[in-house]
Amino acid sequence: xxxxxxxxxxxxxxxxxxxxxxxxxxxxxxxxxxxxxxxxxxxxxxxxxxxxxxxxxxxxxxxxxxxxxxxxxxxxxxxxxxxxxxxxxxxxxxxxxxxxxxxxxxxxxxxxxxxxxxxxxxxxxxxxxxxxxxxxxxxxxxxxxxxxxxxxxxxxxxxxxxxxxxxxxxxxxxxxxxxxxxxxxxxxxxxxxxxxxxxxxxxxxxxxxxxxxxxxxxxxxxxxxxxxxxxxxxxxxxxxxxxxxxxxxxxxxxxxxxxxxxxxxxxxxxxxxxxxxxxxxxxxxxxxxxxxxxxxxxxxxxxxxxxxxxxxxxxxxxxxxxxxxxxxxxxxxxxxxxxxxxxxxxxxxxxxxxxxxxxxxxxxxxxxxxxxxxxxxxxxxxxxxxxxxxxxxxxxxxxxxxxxxxxxxxxxxxxxxxxxxxxxxxxxxxxxxxxxxxxxxxx
Numbered sequence: 001x002x003x004x005x006x007x008x009x010x011x012x013x014x015x016x017x018x019x020x021x022x023x024x025x026x027x028x029x030x031x032x033x034x035x036x037x038x039x040x041x042x043x044x045x046x047x048x049x050x051x052x053x054x055x056x057x058x059x060x061x062x063x064x065x066x067x068x069x070x071x072x073x074x075x076x077x078x079x080x081x082x083x084x085x086x087x088x089x090x091x092x093x094x095x096x097x098x099x100x101x102x103x104x105x106x107x108x109x110x111x112x113x114x115x116x117x118x119x120x121x122x123x124x125x126x127x128x129x130x131x132x133x134x135x136x137x138x139x140x141x142x143x144x145x146x147x148x149x150x151x152x153x154x155x156x157x158x159x160x161x162x163x164x165x166x167x168x169x170x171x172x173x174x175x176x177x178x179x180x181x182x183x184x185x186x187x188x189x190x191x192x193x194x195x196x197x198x199x200x201x202x203x204x205x206x207x208x209x210x211x212x213x214x215x216x217x218x219x220x221x222x223x224x225x226x227x228x229x230x231x232x233x234x235x236x237x238x239x240x241x242x243x244x245x246x247x248x249x250x251x252x253x254x255x256x257x258x259x260x261x262x263x264x265x266x267x268x269x270x271x272x273x274x275x276x277x278x279x280x281x282x283x284x285x286x287x288x289x290x291x292x293x294x295x296x297x298x299x300x301x302x303x304x305x306x307x308x309x310x311x312x313x314x315x316x317x318x319x320x321x322x323x324x325x326x327x328x329x330x331x332x333x334x335x336x337x338x339x340x341x342x343x344x345x346x347x348x349x350x351x352x353x354x355x356x357x358x359x360x361x362x363x364x365x366x367x368x369x370x371x372x373x374x375x376x377x378x379x380x381x382x383x384x385x386x387x388x389x390x391x392x393x394x395x396x397x398x399x400x401x402x403x404x405x406x407x408x409x410x411x412x413x414x415x416x417x418x419x420x421x422x423x424x425x426x427x428x429x430x431x432x433x434x435x436x437x438x439x440x441x442x443x
Contacts, residue, residue: 199235
């Protein structure tokens with residue numbers, strides 16, 4: 001049977017699509033391999049959110065395409081956002097690519113492979129209209145088996161002026177609740193203990209199919225599933241965070257006191273120009289409400305540096321805002337001028353070097369805040385999700401409720417007894433650095 005190498009790039013939402021495609025491959029008898037030289041088929045599920053992600057996707061395609069000469073590669077298939085966005089350019093400029101699969105057509109992977117293996121010279125393109133949802137089979141988890149992303153919706157109805165995603169993923173389409181609950185129950189049976197809810201925006205879940213925001217309804221039902229111990233919410237837009245959601249988070253023991261709330265900036269003029277639905281006062285208000293309801297909540301946000309029209313004064317306002325807000329977790333990226341977005345057409349673009357300078361200053365500011373925040377955990381006992389071990393150091397790696405995989409920090413755990421991945425243990429914090437904690441298991 002033909003062997004398939006699968007490469008998933010980009011965000012966690014894209015990873016869920018990849019895991020469904022892996023399930024289809026196995027269900028149809030393909031063998032998954034991890035060696036490029038052994039692969040008969042290579043699938044690259046791409047990202048093109050910003051320029052750096054696009055460059056990574058293109059370089060990956062070029063590098064893997066070389067195995068048509070040095071390996072046994074029969075076909076190279078490109079899926080995901082780059083495939084959706086630049087179909088004609090890929091077919092023209094990347095001759096090593098044999099098939100294209102758009103963002104809403106990943107259930108066509110087997111058909112694409114079969115056509116490629118026929119070797120009739122056809123380069124199939126599967127790009128369904130960006131409506132409805134692909135047919136999902138089972139998933140093959142790539143996260144280690146003890147935590148999983150639960151993708152609750154596709155697309156986005158917002159039209160932020162910097163963002164290409166709605167044009168690549170379509171309008172917001174919620175996954176029916178009964179389907180999500182069935183998937184979550186199966187994940188729990190398979191050993192998953194942490195569910196991480198993702199979508200382009202989780203907080204408007206259900207509006208399109210139930211006529212009302214239904215995230216809290218979904219959360220309450222997910223909390224009833226045996227085996228699930230943690231539920232984490234990402235991509236919550238501040239203007240959509242309701243008192244009902246806050247009360248749900250505060251009252252349900254399984255829901256982590258953690259929320260990812262991308263705000264992009266704090267300057268009111270820039271927020272208006274971005275077509276964001278909040279202003280600085282709104283952001284401060286929602287953060288205050290969250291912290292009053294859950295004093296231990298970990299707030300994560302994301303910022304853009306160098307959006308068109310940003311001035312030094314606006315940047316300094318942002319730095320002061322970061323200090324005042326003392327976010328527990330913060331990520332930032334330099335504004336990327338994306339073809340097809342409104343902001344890309346504006347003349348008031350910021351110099352690339354200045355964007356990077358501002359980005360460095362934002363992250364340095366947050367580094368100091370993170371260090372001070374972590375110091376406050378000395379002597380406290382936290383529930384820790386063990387993810388592995390560093391044999392050379394003799395310590396275990398884990399995450400607290402404050403830590404989302406891949407984007408936040410770790411806690412390094414000393415233990416006289418062997419711990420296993422997926423195990424929860426109580427750990428007393430004994431040390432810290434800018435982003436990570438150190439602690440000892442409490443017996």
